[in-house]
Each structure stands twice: as structure tokens, then as C-alpha cells.
Amino acid sequence: MITHSNRSIKKQVFDRISYLGTVSKADLLQYFSITSSSMTRLLEEMTAQGIIVVSGLGSSTGGRKPILFQTNPSYRYLLGLDISRIHSVLGLYDMHLNPLSLTRWKxxxxxxxxxxxxxxxxxxxxFLTEHGISSSDVLGMGIGAVGPLDQQAGIIMEPEFFPAPSWKNVPICQLLSERLDMTVKLDNGANTALMGEHWALRNERIQHALYVHAGVNIRSAAMSGGQILRGAVDTEGAIGQMIIQANGPRLRDNSNYGALEAFVSVPALEERIRTQLKIGRKSVLSGISPDHVNFATLVDALDQDDPLVKEQFTETAAYLGIGLANLINALHPEYVILGGPLVGAHPLVLDTALEIAKKNTYHYPEYSPxxxxxxxxxxxxxxxxxxxMMQAWDGE
Incomplete structure (x- = not known):
């Protein structure tokens, strides 16, 4: 029978193989203080269980070529759900995090x-029917959602800007667990986005990272020592309340004056351009009612190189760069990962934001994330x- 301590070691070995991709026993012995014979027995056990597979032989250093191992992508499966304000996305993944099926809802x-x-x-x-997968072969569903959240209770509390009015104190984990008869875990979407990006960049061996999502509001997550930084409460959108201009504009009644979100968010950008159109600024959008202007029409106008829209996107990107510099100067990340509709709208946004962020990063270019x-x-x-969900799996 496998003891609790052995289970722990097995999961750690699995995590290390998963992170490195393809490894030999000698590679693993660099990370674990167990004997060579114990590692051999553990790898044989994991191979017999189908948790890992032999993937070939490595290069010889004078003796026999070492056996190489990797995790078995079809040992189990994982579900990931993104609950956001504009779209929600569901994915079915194998143990290598390859997406097998994806769908989204407006x-x-x-x-x-x-x-x-x-x-x-x-x-x-x-999904399970299409791929011939039993529900017992699914480790569970992870959810990344807009906050604030009660992560331990699995509740989405009072998120803002949801089009449907009933998203308040929703026990999302309980609802889905009862429907699917599987484990369901919740975290805020910025944290899970950073987990995903960290996985995609695992060959870079990143320990300290910052993720910023610019969209309906500003969401952020940070990682230190390879672990997500967590505070006493879960308020992922709080970075949008960073004050960058004293006595500046206010986006919402409960927000700070001069907060970052009043300069860098989809609602703020839409409102600024509507105001400019109402006072008579010329634009390719002049033929439609300002009240009908939305983010999609703004992106189309930016693609047409409309001067008014380009000016406002550039200003938005510059303020995003200022917010990034403030975060970088406080957290000192190795990597800064940018996502969200605003960042993806046009190369102008990313280029401008990075230019301003670099100019305002302390000790740049000596320190250059x-x-x-x-x-x-x-x-x-x-x-x-x-x-x-894969990280939460106990290895059995």
C-alpha cells in the first residue's frame, strides 16, 4: 500500500516531469533526496499505473543510454471554465494541457x-461523448471567474458590469459539482490566466511574473517564487483603483477619483470618444449616434486609422504604461504578460504601453523585465x- 508520504513524493515527481517535459532518472535525482533505487521503483510504479510513459532514450555519456520519461497525456483529463463579462469559455484538456474541445458563450x-x-x-x-471519455477519468473542473470571490466557499460574490442582473452571491462550485458529479474549484480569472501563461512559458523557468488584463476593468495577478501571490481578500480588480492623477475623473460612484480604470478600461474609452463625437469632432464614426458607439465599432475605426479614435487609443495605452511602471517598480517581475481586449485591439496599444512603461521603470535598462x-x-x-486542477490533484 502506498503511504501518504509516498503519495506526496509521487505527486512531486509527476509535477517535476510535467514541468520539464521529458526527463531521465538522473535529471529527477537532482531535485529529490531519495536513493537511486527508490527513484527506480517509483518510476516503475508510475509507469505500470500509466501515469507516466517511456518516451525514448537519451544521449549516452559513456555508459548505457538513459531511459527518458514523460507524463501520459491521456491518463486523466481536465476541464477549465472562464467566466468573464463579455464571453465565457469552456475547455476540455489532456494532461499535457492540450485543448481537446473548446466552446464559448456570449x-x-x-x-x-x-x-x-x-x-x-x-x-x-x-465533450466527453465526442472523445469517448468517462466522467470518472476527469480530475475535475477549475473555474477562473471575475471577482470578488469567496474562493473557499466557491462563491462569485458581487461582480460588476455583468449584463445579466442575477450574478450576485452565486455558489458556482456547488451548482456545477452537483450537476456534473465532480470536483470543482474556483479562483479569480487573473490568477488562473497567470497560471496558464506560466505553463505556456514553462521552458523559460520563470519565478517572478506579473499579469495584467485590460478590458472592462483592469485585472492583475502576480507570481513570486513560482507561486501566485495572494492577499487577505480577493479583489482582483483593485489594481484599477490605483490613483494616477489626484482629483482626476471617476469612472463609477464607488471608485477612486483619478483611478487607473478611469483612463484605461473599455467603458472609459467608449465614454471619452462618445463625448468627443457629441461636441462635433470629425471621425469615420460621425455618421452614427454617439450612444451607439461601442468597443467593436472603435476597433473597426482604429483599423481604418481614424485620427480621433487613434488619438484616444494612444492616450489609453500611455496611461496603461504608467500603471504598468508603477506595478513593475513595486513587484520587480522577470516577465510582464499583457492580455485583454484593449491590449489585443491593435499593435499601437501594446507598443505605446511598453514604451511608456519602460521609460518609467526604475533603473531601466539595467533592470529590464x-x-x-x-x-x-x-x-x-x-x-x-x-x-x-492538475496542481490540486493528489497523484492518485
Missing amino acids: MDDAMSPERLVDEVADAVHR VFTQSLLLDEAVATGAAVM
């Missing part, structure tokens, strides 16, 4: 929690939610 005013739970449950059953746009794009939150 979060309009009809997408209540009850309807989304129905849609997700139906999609899960469809690596900047990158999200590698996983719209799938970052869902992928990271699946990563969370």
Missing part, C-alpha cells in the same frame, strides 16, 4: 447563472483553470 443579459450552468453541463457531456503579450489569448483563463 455573456448577454439573458445569460443568468442558471442558464450558464445548464450550458456548461450540456457542453461537458457533449521581459514584456510579452498573452500567448494563450482568450483561452488563458480557462487553460489556467485546468492547470489549477
